[in-house]
Amino acid sequence: MSRFDQVAPDALFKQLERATPDDTLPAVATLLTAVRFNSDGLIPAIAQQHDSKEVLMMAWMNRQALEETLTTQRVCYYSRSRGKLWRKGESSGQQQLLVSAALDCDGDTLLLQVEQTGPACHTGRRSCFYIAVDGEQASITSKPLIDPDDLYGKKT
DSSP states (O other): OOTTTTSOHHHHHHHHTTOOTTSOOOOHHHHHHHSOOOTTSOEEEEEEETTTOOEEEEEEEOHHHHHHHHHHSBOEEEETTTTEEEETTTTTOOOEEEEEEEEOTTSSOEEEEEEEOSOOSTTSOSOSOOEEEOSSOEEEOOOOSSOHHHHHOOOO
C-alpha cells in the first residue's frame, strides 16, 4: 500500500514532489492515469543511449505505445503522420530496446534509456540532433552511417 494510492490523478505528480526513494509509489497503471498527455493524447519521449548518454531522438507516445514499451521492452512510438503505432526498427531494423524509463516531475515528458542498434535517425545518422546552430551560423555535425535508401529500401 502506498500513501499516494488515494491521491487524485491530477494531483499525483504534485504530491510526488516530496517523495523520497524510501516511498512506495502507486501501481504503474495508476501513474499512467496521472500522466499529462497533451490534447492529442500524446507525450514527448526522448530516447537516450543508456551507456553513452547520447541523445538520439524525440518522438511521441500515446498511452498504448507507452504500455507496450513497458511490457515488451522494445520501444514503440505513435506516428502522428501515419496515425498509428510505430515500433522503432519495424522497417529499418534499427531497434531500440528499453533499458529504463522515467517520467519528469510534471508527468508530461518521458526519458527513455535505450540500447540503440545502428542509426536512430531516418537520415541514417546515429542521432537526429546533427544540425548545430549558434548565433551566427549552422553546421552539420555528423555524416550518415547508412544511406537512407539502403536503410529503408529505395522507394520507386
